[in-house]
Each structure stands twice: as structure tokens, then as C-alpha cells.
Amino acid sequence: MGIHVHRMAWRYLLVVCLLSAEAGADTVTFLIAAGTVEPYQVVSDDPERTPHSGILIDVLRQALSSTDIQLTFVERPYKRIRMDILANRHQNWISYGSPSWLDERVKALGEYTQQPILQTHYVMATMKQAILPSLEDVRGKKVIIILGYNYFSGFEDWVEDNNVTLVSAPSHRHALAMLRQGRGDFYLAEDVRVRWEVKRAKIALSDFHLIDFSRVIPPSLLYLLLDKKMPANTRQQIDQALLRLEQRGEIEKILKGYQ
Template identity: 25%
Template sequence: MRRLWNRYLAPAQFRGLAARIVMVVAVLAAVALTRPALADTAGNKVRIAYTEFPPAEYQNEQGEPAGFFVDLTRKVVEEAGYQAEFIYLPVSRVYLYLKSGTVDVFPGLSGVPVLKYDILESWANVYPTQLNAWHLEDSEPLTHFDQLEGKTVIVIGGYTYGGLLTWLENSDRIRLTEAPNTRAALEMLKLKRGDYVLDYRETVGDMLTRPSDSKIRGSEVRSRYSAWLYSLASPRAAVLREELDDAYLRLVSRGEAPPVRAFEAGFVIPGFPQAHR
């Protein structure tokens, strides 16, 4: 019986075992061959946060990233040889994701105090932006930040104003009321539910189209610059900054992107909180 087992059954068992071993080896070899390709695909993606800040960046009615800064960012990323992956977030979440490295880059504004030690800013900037205090024509323009004391200031939901919102919330001399968006804030101003609206010139300028908007005026509070903000939690932050800046310059040289703007000392209204300049 043992001879029959050894002669007929054992070889069949070994043949099955050998076949399984060959199959496992083939699968492992296939995984080994595809792993570099998968790694290359993952490494080729750049995760880009964007938020609601029209006309620079926003989510359109189809749920897609839109705006001139989004379009330029996509073009720059592709010119650098990467694949752009946009992630729509409220700005507070953008800051959190930059700190954790969940996203690689954010096309935003320079000089955000709460991100000072968490990001690298691009060397290039694309456009300046201006924070205004919007008021009715029969109200006095803002020439000193202290004029906000005792006033009601309308702020836009989701905006941090580069950290200034926290200062305003902690002030016992300024009343805040929140509007869900810019249009709602302007209508609240016209109904005198607030004395000033804090919002950016680029955003409000495109909306002053209604006849009743003609009585709205703006006083400059602070000027800032755009920048690409790279997460220092990502090990490739410095490499991405250099490669994307170089890609932007190539696009400029071909006339496919707006020219490089020189950083200059921005305007800050007298009395503006020192910690947020």
C-alpha cells in the first residue's frame, strides 16, 4: 500500500503543490513589476486645496473647480509634469490640511500668520488683492482701524481674513455679524444691519451691478499678494515650489500666463492689529 501511495498519489500531490507555488511566484512577480508604476502614478499627483473666493477660485454649479487662479494653477502643475487633483474645502480646513500634509499646495494669499511655520510660499506671485471696508456713501470712510470700535462689522462666513477674524472675535469693542456670502453681506449693509462689510475688492467689484449698489463705497484696509502655499509636512515641498515656479516662468515667457509681479510693501491702514500685519 505504501508503495502505491509513493508511486501514484505522492507525485500528484507534489504536482498540485508545485503548481500552486508557481502561481504564487507569478502573482508576486506581477505585483513587484506593477508597484513602481503605481508609486510613480501616486507621486505624479499634486493635491491642491481650493476654497470659495470668487473670481480667483470657487466651485461652479457643476461642482467643479473654477476661477482664474484655479485655471492658472492647473496649467502650471501640468507644465511641471504633474497631474492636478483639486480638493474643495472651507478655508479653515485648508489650513488644517496644509499643516497635516493632507494637501500639497493651496493657491491663496501670502502672509497668513497661523501658517507661518507650516508652509513655504512661492517666490512668484500672480496678482495683488485688497481687503476693503465697504460702507454706504452717507457713512464716513475708514481711515483708521480704531473707527471700527463701537460699530457692527459684517463678515463673510468661511473667511478668516488671514487670521484677523480671530482678533475681531476677541475684541469687546467691535460687534460682528455674519453673512453667508458677499451678495448677502451687501444687502445687509444696504438695510443698515451693519456699518461696514469686510470683503475683498476683487470679489465685491464683480458684484456691484445692481442700481442700489451705486451707493456702496470701499475703503482700503490692507493689500496682500497671491502665492502658492506648499505644505512643509510634505517631504517634497521645496522641490514642488522650485518646479512649479520654473513652470510658471516658462508659461510667462511664452505669453501663456500673466507676468511676474514684484513684491512690494503692501498698504496697511493705521491702527491695524500688529500681530496680523
């Protein structure tokens, strides 16, 4: 009888240990999009040889390196990610967004991390001139924007009030090329995107003027968005890991690598 009880106790402890190990080895899935969201996510064609990168991926990967949480990726077209989240197709998903522009339906299914990753603000990029231009100099000029992108409320009114002609580009890479070719006078994008495209094209940033556009489109904080159904302990670990990165200045170092 004693031996039987002893064996039962060991089996119980073994099951508890296995369950604890399994619970501690959570897996989260970062939903990523190729091309359209660089440098936030830079999707590799061959992740086995060249891992996915980008500001958000690098930050999350480094944060999770201090935990036992496993990171996986699912690649989808940008607009498909929203559909997947709304359809509940992925468990323990991670995406990103800002309270100022994220779809309310997606926001309702996720929870922002406590630590923002970066603040974004829009600029008007133009080729360097003898006289430093101001936002007033955009009046009556051609501004290159990204095709299909929804800009913030108030932007269309500003365009109309300033007699601006909008020129569409299929991507930020094309937009920068069009600006250099003189097919537009200004290129509108977040500061971090402009700097990334300039760096990727191996051009000197000093060849451009960047005019702050914050009085038309306010700056916004960018956060990781965590599945609300993700275990509370996992979300807490991610929050704590991100906070440690910020306190050590590691997030700022990652940002500088993309400028």
C-alpha cells in the same frame, strides 16, 4: 552570451525609460474649499461639466498646462484643509496663504511659490453717497463682518477706539445683501472679494464707495503653498511656469476676469 547581455541591456533601458516617464508625470493635489474662499477658489457642484475655477485655480491650471504635471483636486471644508495638512493626509498637496496670516504649523510643512499670485487689501464698502466718505466717517457706525473670520491684530482695538458696532454675516454674499438692505453702514472685506460679489450680484460697482482700510489692516501678498515633500523638480517647474505667466501678463488677465 552576447545576445543575453544585449537583451539585459534593453530591459535595463526599458526600465529606466519607464521610471523616467513616471517621474516626469507627477501629480499634484490642490486642496479646495467650497463657498468660503471665493473668488480665489470657485468650486463646481459638477466638475465634469463645469470645471472648478477661481483666481488661484485658473492660474495654477494655466501654469501647469505648459508642463507634464497632472492636477487633481480634493474638496474639504476650509478648516478641515488645515487639519488634513497637519495630519499629512495628502501627497504633493497645494494650498495657498500669506506670510502675514497663515498658521505657522501649516507654513512649516509647505513652501511658498517664488511668484506671488496677487496682493490683497481691505476696503470698507458702502452705498454711494453724494459726498465721498472717508475712513473717519465709519466712527460710530455699523460694520458688517463675516461670522467666524479672524481679522488681523489691531482690528479689535480700532473697533473699540471708533465706537464701531459689528454686525455678523454668514457669508460675503449675505454681507453684500445686508449692506444693500441697510442692515449695516459698511461692509469690510478684501477689495477682490467685494468686486467679485458685486459682479456676481450683477450690480454696478459705481453704486458703491470703496474706502481703503490699509492703515488698519496692512495689504498682504497671496502665494500658492507647496508641500515641502513634493519633489524639488516639480516645485521648480511650478515656480518657473508661474513666473512665465507673470511675465506674459497672464496672471493680471485672470485677475481682471473676477472683477
